[in-house]
Amino acid sequence: MVTGATGSRRETYRWLYSFVRPNLPALIVVLCLSLLASALGLAQPYLTKLLIDRGLVAGDFSAIVTLALVMLGLAVVGAGIATLNRWHYVSVSGRILFAIRAHIYRHLQTLSPSYFTRTRSGDLMARLDGDIAEVQRFATDSALALVNGVIVLAGALTFMVLLSPLLSLIAFALLPLHVVFLRVVRPRIELSLRDLRAQASGLSSFFYDTLQAMKLIQSVGAERREAERLDGLQARYFGRLRHQQMLDQAASVIPGLFTLAGVALVFVAGGAMVIDKTMTLGTLIAFTGYLTRAVGPVNTLLGLYVALKRAQVSLDRVEEIRHARPDVCQPSAPEALPAGAGGTIELIGVSFAYPGEETQVLTDTSAVFPAGAKVAIAGLSGAGKSTLIDLLQRHYDPGAGRILLDGTDLGRLDLAALRRKVAVVSQETLLLSGSVAENLRYAAPEASDGEVRRAAEMAAVSTFVDALPEGYETELGTRGLRLSGGQRQRIAIARAILQDPLVLILDEATSGVDTETEEAVRRALDTVFSGRTRIVVGHRSTMAEDADLVFELVGGRLIARDPVQERTPAP
Incomplete structure (x- = not known):
């Protein structure tokens, strides 16, 4: 020793x-x-x-x-x-x-x-x-x-x-x-x-x-x-x-x-x-x-x-x-996504438990999210929705099974490229100290002023930014706490639009905004990301409206539901 x-x-x-x-x-x-x-x-x-x-x-x-x-x-x-x-x-x-x-x-x-x-x-x-x-x-x-x-x-x-x-x-x-x-x-x-x-x-x-x-x-x-x-x-x-x-x-x-x-x-x-x-x-x-x-x-x-x-x-x-070891590592010879990738996601027998824990969060779950589909995922708190999102961005690797993006195992893709292609807008919106424009550009620093304003209009950011003292150059302070939760969420959505991902994941992304604004944002996202894969996670029905596929996460597995029945109001 x-x-x-x-x-x-x-x-x-x-x-x-x-x-x-x-x-x-x-x-x-x-x-x-x-x-x-x-x-x-x-x-x-x-x-x-x-x-x-x-x-x-x-x-x-x-x-x-x-x-x-x-x-x-x-x-x-x-x-x-x-x-x-x-x-x-x-x-x-x-x-x-x-x-x-x-x-x-x-x-x-x-x-x-x-x-x-x-x-x-x-x-x-x-x-x-x-x-x-x-x-x-x-x-x-x-x-x-x-x-x-x-x-x-x-x-x-x-x-x-x-x-x-x-x-x-x-x-x-x-x-x-x-x-x-x-x-x-x-x-x-x-x-x-x-x-x-x-x-x-x-x-x-x-x-x-x-x-x-x-x-x-x-x-x-x-x-x-x-x-x-x-x-x-x-x-x-x-x-x-x-x-x-x-x-x-x-x-x-x-x-x-x-x-x-x-x-x-x-x-x-x-x-x-x-x-x-x-x-x-x-x-x-x-x-x-x-x-x-x-x-x-x-x-x-x-x-x-x-x-x-x-x-x-x-x-x-x-x-x-x-000496703290990362849970995932960059592959020694990363592969590129195939030309014309559409954003098909396949989960094949995926199981996962957090390091040091025995309880399985996901258990032998399989599903396919076709390219360009709008997929709704529901589940109780603690069911594993956030865990699934982390696996899709490869913050963790499955303990068993595989996750494929357009036929390529996530573990063989370049980490930065994968995470740029899979954007997540979550309920807990993170903003950094800096101006509104700097936060909007964070995922796409090369974006022009015109692109920033277009994304802001689609996400209903312009409705409150124009009223700020210095507009898009207004400093937001620590973590953007001078803004409301709904305003921070809209900035995060605009940031995702500028990122231009292959797959967009919305995790209770509009929980802090009113119904009218949420509907406007939904229509904008459906237009901008038409033909790209959208995964809507949460309980609110508006953002998941017109979903092509509906899943419920129960007992660590994704259970398919009938989209028509899910949209039909209960008698």
Whole structure:
């Protein structure tokens, strides 16, 4: 098991390195600039030694001025290099961050709807934002810090040993205590971070869920209850945060005390040597300057030990997304629909149960929806109508049986092409932030203004858009909630018209509009999609009027009904 875990961890690091590798030239530039700035910084303590010994002590004012100007010049050059280095660093780290986030987002786009129903949106947001940023920081900062720290430390130690081997030994006598302390505190930091990230995700999910449902909260008078729930979540988060902050404080303060103790020992021993005339004052000050510069890399290198575990917590959370497997996959050699495809759908012995569940939603059901037919499907809530729609768009594959579109198994078609050919307008209409026109064009971004307006007129969208402040350029806000449910449904219908699919599925698509508007939309759709397959799902009779075939979904099977009898009013 350990070997497998180690192999998995190596694979994770290889995946992470795949984002760093294309940016290696830029990272090398950042490293070189950093080393150059550090090299200029290493010259300062030695210049200070010369200024004291050859200028102040020797009483040479010209030497003081010359050395001071040199120190100032090096400081100005170093500041310029550091600024340029910062610009390059932000550029390369941003590219790596955005590449990782884009990769994870594209992977999320391949996952089936069931993944998003069982995963809280707030938790996904926390992982896409905070956790990926933490991973990116470690992927770039750790390598730079390691190389730069080792080189700067080596340079500082070289000068320290040259100035005084004895003081060098004294300065790092307490280093083993640093290592022991960090080995003790590291696992505690890792566990604390995991708890803190979980609490932060809970808070993100709370805000995401409740802000979307604020109207409901107000309608049922649940404001106080939700506010109290927020208080509880924040109290738990605060407790974890305080615990984490105390661990971080200990991880920084205690090693700092060790460092201060080492500096104090250096001053005691070095002071004695200055008094005994075995060391000059300039040498002692220069040594302490190099010691200060060595302490930074030492703390950085020791801190990488803790930073690795901090990043590992975030990396594990990102990995949970990366290793989520899609329920359907793009075929390795996708086939195209035959020329002149008409939209015939065949269900052959189709059975389906959701992943992890034993109950069959569909059981050995078969049916044929001929090309150009208008098919009505009825059924009680929970009968499996939405599941059937998801199978037709191949969000899932049947557990048994096959579904064919014009004789081709859906599993052999290109996913994007299939879903473009099978359009769904559902009761739960999804709109995105943006203008009316942008939402209408979402499935057909190349559509002209004239095509957009024609589709809007057919779906009775123009009747309310013309009254909006900026017409088709009016911003709809989050999820289009400034519109009524019926208005959102009409936009979705117009969007489907622009998509120009082979098969149109209407799932309670006009449940939010009045009967007169519904009748007008029905006539428009029957005209526009005449000769193409239309599947009307739901209980309303108007949209299913003149259906060529009627099915009822009962017990997981499609049962054919007589269309004439279905349209005949009960006595």
